[in-house]
Amino acid sequence: MPKTNKWDDHYTARARQEKWLARSVYKLEEIDKKHRIIQKNDRILDLGCYPGSWSQYCVHKVGPHGDVVGVDLQRPTRFSAPNFTFIEADILSLETIWLKKEVKGRRAILSDMAPRTTGVRSTDTIQSLALAEKALEIAVALLEKNGSFLCKVFEGEDFKSFRTKVSTHFKDISIMRPSAVRKRSREVFLIGLKFIQ
Numbered sequence: 001m002p003k004t005n006k007w008d009d010h011y012t013a014r015a016r017q018e019k020w021l022a023r024s025v026y027k028l029e030e031i032d033k034k035h036r037i038i039q040k041n042d043r044i045l046d047l048g049c050y051p052g053s054w055s056q057y058c059v060h061k062v063g064p065h066g067d068v069v070g071v072d073l074q075r076p077t078r079f080s081a082p083n084f085t086f087i088e089a090d091i092l093s094l095e096t097i098w099l100k101k102e103v104k105g106r107r108a109i110l111s112d113m114a115p116r117t118t119g120v121r122s123t124d125t126i127q128s129l130a131l132a133e134k135a136l137e138i139a140v141a142l143l144e145k146n147g148s149f150l151c152k153v154f155e156g157e158d159f160k161s162f163r164t165k166v167s168t169h170f171k172d173i174s175i176m177r178p179s180a181v182r183k184r185s186r187e188v189f190l191i192g193l194k195f196i197q
């Protein structure tokens with residue numbers, strides 16, 4: 001019998017069985033099925049990529065002529081692919097101009113970044129928003145025309161103003177809470193489609 005713990009659920013078991021590196025892949029899959037964010041030959045930037053299930057999914061979908069760059073504080077040790085490049089960095093201190101020179105234009109920018117939660121609701125929300133704001137700054141600098149932005153945020157007081165800010169850069173915007181999000185979690189995903197350059 002495989003080892004289980006209190007976080008094990010249907011999605012964890014399925015991810016293990018289907019050889020995905022994390023259950024969070026099903027959040028991306030559900031969003032992608034609805035909004036067609038990742039397509040063949042795309043160039044993707046995956047912010048907060050460890051342990052690597054979103055990058056794994058993207059590499060599979062973009063195929064050998066696309067490419068995926070992942071950024072995280074921690075190196076994904078169980079994932080590698082010829083068209084996957086990893087940058088080990090704290091996104092909050094990474095210069096957007098440097099990143100743009102390094103990875104060039106991107107068709108989609110994804111952020112599943114989450115702060116190390118403290119349990120203090122207001123602190124966690126502020127930190128989540130700081131990561132989301134930085135992801136947006138990067139998206140605005142690196143996205144190609146009509147590109148897509150997908151970003152996890154903890155719902156809180158400033159969520160509405162962030163959503164408004166995102167909406168100024170995209171023709172379409174929507175919010176999803178995929179079924180793989182745990183019931184007690186406050187995370188939602190903001191999706192910006194058709195980037196206005």
Ligand SMILES: C[S@@+](CC[C@H](N)C(=O)[O-])C[C@H]1O[C@@H](n2cnc3c(N)ncnc32)[C@H](O)[C@@H]1O
Pocket residue numbers: 021022024025047048049050051052053054055071072073074089090091092112113114115116131
């Ligand atoms: C929920 S996990 C991402 C899971 C990933 N999407 C997957 O499917 O494997 C959130 C990630 O955000 C990263 N993260 C948090 N703060 C960060 C920061 N300041 N800079 C870069 N990565 C950060 C964490 O290290 C963590 O690996």
